[in-house]
Amino acid sequence: MAAMTSTIHPTPIAAPLPGRWREDPVLTVEHLTMRFGGLVAINDLSFSVGRGDITALIGPNGAGKTTVFNCVTGFYKPTEGRISLRRGRGISSATLDALTKSGGQSLKADGGELFLLERMTDFKITEVAGVARTFQNIRLFGGMTVFENLLVAQHNKLMAASGFTIGGLLGLPGYRRAKEAAQDRAVDWLRRTALLDRADDPAADLSYGDQRRLEIARAMCTDPVLLCLDEPAAGLNPRESAELNELLRSVRDQFDTSILLIEHDMGVVMEISDHIVVLDYGKKISDGTAAEVKSDPRVIAAYLGVDDEEVEAVEAKLDEGDVEGAIAQAHVEPHVEGGASA
């Protein structure tokens, strides 16, 4: 992206529509800052993920998207900020403040459970809070079968069922039941991802698109409350992208799992997202529905990566509210059919 040296004056945007991310957030990120030495990768970032929503985190290369994921999933300890996850509705801000003051990591209250992720290890964030993630580069166990990959994902649940003893080897009833449930869950996800006929093949033998779906199946086998997907559509052909959209919609509609995804494919983002958060240089520049975000001049300017000599002309178009003209001026093809692209 070219450097943006000019100030783009945003045109007024209509009053925001009500959104689940405001009324019933599952994840709330507040004043998150992440510094690497002198580099400020994330700068005072606040946003929410609505329960039952597909939320996309988008922005140009280097905007800080993966760093946000790494903070939410415990791979990085944020320099500053609070990251709270609510299991169950109706957990009040008073409860959140009480947990923050107590210095603890989690609190059962208001019929649900609240977690402060910035205080937890990555292991606890996955196993206790219920946050699952996939990576930009596929990280399956390539030598294991597709089915085994889904069982390994449930290993910790099985260990807990064995009481962390040799109960598993002895075939204790509790362990046997947990093992059967794990197998049933794996088969169910193989069906949902159309991978049942590949169950006994090594994961490495699957096509790229199948491996991406297997990663999502593996994450879903842990029953997450929040599923974080890092560029799930990367490298997919149009048919595979369409299948991915279907899969993500079915996760949203049929499970108690909210989705936060990083994605560069604007076709996927605009089609499936209930809510989009846009970053540039570690700061939030826009936050709203697809319709709100894709006509936001700040987003267009950031994405077009306007060259210095074109800034004034593009700015003038944006000031007039002529989004299409700004895009034409910058000689960039819109990514989204029928309108301006984010």
Ligand SMILES: Nc1ncnc2c1ncn2[C@@H]1O[C@H](COP(=O)(O)OP(=O)(O)OP(=O)(O)O)[C@@H](O)[C@H]1O
């Ligand atoms: N571990 C690290 N140490 C130092 N700098 C880092 C580290 N991780 C990320 N950064 C820097 O933080 C900034 C944001 O990087 P990040 O990977 O989060 O961006 P991104 O939006 O995910 O980019 P992309 O779309 O290219 O994946 C970049 O300048 C990057 O070089």
